[in-house]
Amino acid sequence: MDQMTEIREFMKNLLAIRHDRQPFSDASSLFLSGRLSSVDAVELVVFLEEKYGVDFAETGFDQSLIDSVDAVASLVRSVKAVDQSAFR
Amino acid sequence: MNTIVSPVQAEPAPQAASRLANFRLIPRIETYPAVVSFAQTIAGKAVLLVLFGAGLAYTIRTLKDWLVLTLCLALITFLPARRRLLVTISTLIFTFIVPWKAYQNPVYVFSLIAGVLALGALLFWFATLWPRSWYGRRPIFFLLCGFAALIVVAAYTPRGTSFSRVLWDLTQILSAYIWFICYSLLDRNAPGRDPVALQLGTYRPFWGSTHTPFPKGAAYLRRIEARDAQQFAVIQLKGLKLLAWAILITLFGDVFNKCVYVYLHIPTFSQALNLSANRTPLPWYICWGSLLAGFFGGIISLSAFGHQVIAGCRMAGFNALRNTYRPFSSRTVAEFFNRYYFYFKELLVDVFFYPFFLKYFKKHHKLRLVGAIFAAACFGNAFYHFGRDLTFVQQLGLGGALAGYQVCIFYCILLAAAISVSQLRHRKPAPDGFIRGQLWPSFLVVLFFCLLDVFGSTERNYPLVEHFRFLGHLFNLNF
Numbered sequence: 001m002d003q004m005t006e007i008r009e010f011m012k013n014l015l016a017i018r019h020d021r022q023p024f025s026d027a028s029s030l031f032l033s034g035r036l037s038s039v040d041a042v043e044l045v046v047f048l049e050e051k052y053g054v055d056f057a058e059t060g061f062d063q064s065l066i067d068s069v070d071a072v073a074s075l076v077r078s079v080k081a082v083d084q085s086a087f088r
Numbered sequence: 089m090n091t092i093v094s095p096v097q098a099e100p101a102p103q104a105a106s107r108l109a110n111f112r113l114i115p116r117i118e119t120y121p122a123v124v125s126f127a128q129t130i131a132g133k134a135v136l137l138v139l140f141g142a143g144l145a146y147t148i149r150t151l152k153d154w155l156v157l158t159l160c161l162a163l164i165t166f167l168p169a170r171r172r173l174l175v176t177i178s179t180l181i182f183t184f185i186v187p188w189k190a191y192q193n194p195v196y197v198f199s200l201i202a203g204v205l206a207l208g209a210l211l212f213w214f215a216t217l218w219p220r221s222w223y224g225r226r227p228i229f230f231l232l233c234g235f236a237a238l239i240v241v242a243a244y245t246p247r248g249t250s251f252s253r254v255l256w257d258l259t260q261i262l263s264a265y266i267w268f269i270c271y272s273l274l275d276r277n278a279p280g281r282d283p284v285a286l287q288l289g290t291y292r293p294f295w296g297s298t299h300t301p302f303p304k305g306a307a308y309l310r311r312i313e314a315r316d317a318q319q320f321a322v323i324q325l326k327g328l329k330l331l332a333w334a335i336l337i338t339l340f341g342d343v344f345n346k347c348v349y350v351y352l353h354i355p356t357f358s359q360a361l362n363l364s365a366n367r368t369p370l371p372w373y374i375c376w377g378s379l380l381a382g383f384f385g386g387i388i389s390l391s392a393f394g395h396q397v398i399a400g401c402r403m404a405g406f407n408a409l410r411n412t413y414r415p416f417s418s419r420t421v422a423e424f425f426n427r428y429y430f431y432f433k434e435l436l437v438d439v440f441f442y443p444f445f446l447k448y449f450k451k452h453h454k455l456r457l458v459g460a461i462f463a464a465a466c467f468g469n470a471f472y473h474f475g476r477d478l479t480f481v482q483q484l485g486l487g488g489a490l491a492g493y494q495v496c497i498f499y500c501i502l503l504a505a506a507i508s509v510s511q512l513r514h515r516k517p518a519p520d521g522f523i524r525g526q527l528w529p530s531f532l533v534v535l536f537f538c539l540l541d542v543f544g545s546t547e548r549n550y551p552l553v554e555h556f557r558f559l560g561h562l563f564n565l566n567f
Contacts, residue, residue: 032311034409037426038437039511042445042460046453056446060277064311 003052007072010047014040026069041066052076114332118325127321133165136324140403143331147338147396156186157400160294164404168320171313171405172282176289183292197257204261205291208269209284215276227273228439235259235266235475243486256482263475264299265291270439271305282306295400299476300432302397303408314405327402330410334395341388348381357382358547364561365554372564379562383538387415390429419529421510424537425465425503432472440468458508466504470497480548492548495555499543506536 004026011030015022020035030036036044044066048054054075059065066072117123126132141158148154160178164171183205184198191197215227223230242259245252268291275281290306303312314320348354355363360370360378369375394411401408411430418424426433445460473496474481474489481489542559543552560567 034413037423038434038441039422039426042457042511045445049450056442061442061446062278062307064307 003076004069004073006051007076008069010044011036011069011072014043024069026073028069029067031063031067038063044072048072048076052079054079113336114329117329118322123325124318124321127325128317130166132321136328136403137162137165140324140328140331140399143328143335144400146335147331147392153186156181157294161400161403165324168314168317168405172286172289172309175293175309175404176286178294179289179291182294197261200254200258200261203258204265205288207262208265208272208291209288211269212272212276212284212287215273216281219277224276227276228270228443231266231269231273232471235262236471238262239475239478239481240486243481243489256478260478263478266475267299267435267439267472268292268297268301268305270435271301271307274438275305275307278307280310282310293401295404296397299472300429300435302394302411302431303401303406304431304434304438308408309406312407314407319407320405323402323405323407326407327399330395330402331399334392334399337388337392337395341385341392344388345385348377348385352377354378354381357541358545361545361550361554361558364558365550369558369561369566372561375558375561379538379541383541386541387412387428394429394431416530416534417526418533419526421506421533421536424533425507428537436464436468436472440464454512457511461508461511462504464504465507466500469503470500477548489548494552495543495545495548495550498552498555499540502540502543506540 008026011024014036015024015030018036018040022035024030024035031038031041041063045054045056045061048066049056059075059079064071065075127136137158140161141154144154144158148157160174160181164174164178167174183201188194188198211227211231215224218224238255238259242252242255245255271290272287275287287306290301290309293302296302303309314323349356354374354377355370357378360375363370364375370378391412398408398410409430413427413430415424415427418427441460441464444463445456449456449459470493474493480492483489484492539559539562542562543555545555557567
């Protein structure tokens with residue numbers, strides 16, 4: 001499963017737990033629109049830490065960073081880029 | 089690639105049920121293209137303002153407040169390009185000009201307010217200027233510690249002196265602004281952060297708030313601001329609808345209070361608690377009546393207030409979420425806390441939960457979660473209320489106020505423990521069926537918060553044991 005699909009699946013499960021049956025696109029706002037709450041953000045934070053090594057204590061945390069599938073993917077890409085440049 | 093995902097394949101609902109589910113007491117006017125187009129014209133804006141002003145006239149009791157608020161909203165409606173600046177100007181008008189005659193010595197009060205605003209601006213400026221300094225890395229910790237120290241100094245300054253009076257007044261005013269300053273400090277490292285002038289517009293904004301910032305701070309306002317004329321029209325229509333809701337809920341609340349307290353003669357919770365503490369308790373069913381009436385009455389008044397404030401915020405072009413949204417549909421304790429008083433929960437999460445959760449016990453998931461929940465729902469909650477109700481410290485002294493605070497601390501511990509249990513249980517989709525899946529869990533959650541309300545009294549008149557005694561009376565246990 002590629003990165004986008006994994007993130008999408010995770011968001012899909014979070015919405016399913018909340019009985020949210022509305023479709024969403026990769027650009028759809030999920031947290032700022034109120035479809036997901038800070039409780040869900042915690043699960044997403046743990047997922048991103050464990051799966052992609054994102055450390056919000058370093059990057060700083062803001063819900064806009066994880067507001068949509070696109071935003072999460074972009075965050076993961078930026079963290080990976082920083083990691084790679086650190087190893088050069 | 090932009091994929092559309094449907095989380096759960098919904099089964100086709102029966103037609104009657106579907107019609108019922110789609111029924112709206114107030115129609116979704118913001119989805120009607122003709123209405124949205126009209127709301128973008130000058131005539132449409134004028135109609136919106138007249139309707140909103142008429143609604144505000146019902147909810148705002150003083151003519152001056154109503155007139156100034158309506159004028160501020162009119163300015164923002166017709167000059168949306170200057171929205172953020174106008175929000176700041178309107179907020180300053182509501183801070184310094186509107187309440188001028190409400191104070192005996194306005195120059196003195198406004199000097200103190202100006203001092204607190206200047207302090208907020210300085211702290212924000214220093215944090216942006218030296219982000220890597222000891223202060224720049226933890227400005228909120230610094231601010232909250234400073235506030236706590238100020239309370240201690242004020243409490244131990246000999247009473248009756250003018251210095252003591254000034255110190256207390258300053259502490260009270262800082263207490264009213266402290267969480268707004270916190271949101272500014274949270275915004276310090278954001279890439280497109282607002283300058284101090286615009287941050288000031290979020291310090292007790294003109295559409296209203298409590299000690300809790302509605303709706304959060306400048307960073308949130310930037311994200312929810314209308315980007316074009318169509319969005320602005322949609323948001324304003326949503327604001328108008330929300331104000332209509334606020335009026336309906338207020339009317340319902342008036343009827344509810346009249347039925348419960350006038351026709352049914354049910355005593356208020358405070359009266360029932362007093363009688364219980366004086367060893368003349370009411371029958372158990374009347375105690376339940378008082379508790380339930382106080383609990384539901386509290387939710388009704390908070391909903392009406394929150395809707396009115398957020399309606400004003402939406403009318404100014406910010407698509408803020410409602411403060412209270414269907415609390416009785418919550419299936420978990422954490423969900424109720426989120427739905428009942430959204431912006432208070434957000435404040436606790438932003439200032440206390442995340443800083444703990446993102447820093448400590450990363451290898452121990454459960455400890456980390458419980459620690460962060462206690463940092464927010466217990467410590468943060470208790471600190472917020474202690475800092476808000478400073479009159480008790482002023483009257484009873486620091487030791488007396490802390491002793492009288494035992495009930496509130498117990499409430500916070502119980503709440504944090506319940507949220508922790510709720511969050512540690514494995515989250516899974518609810519079981520099928522309306523009764524097992526929705527009604528029963530919601531009933532249990534509402535019952536829990538209702539019983540928790542026994543300890544939620546803000547009066548601090550009685551020790552914890554008296555609240556337990558009242559709890560016993562609810563189950564016909566007299567001790």
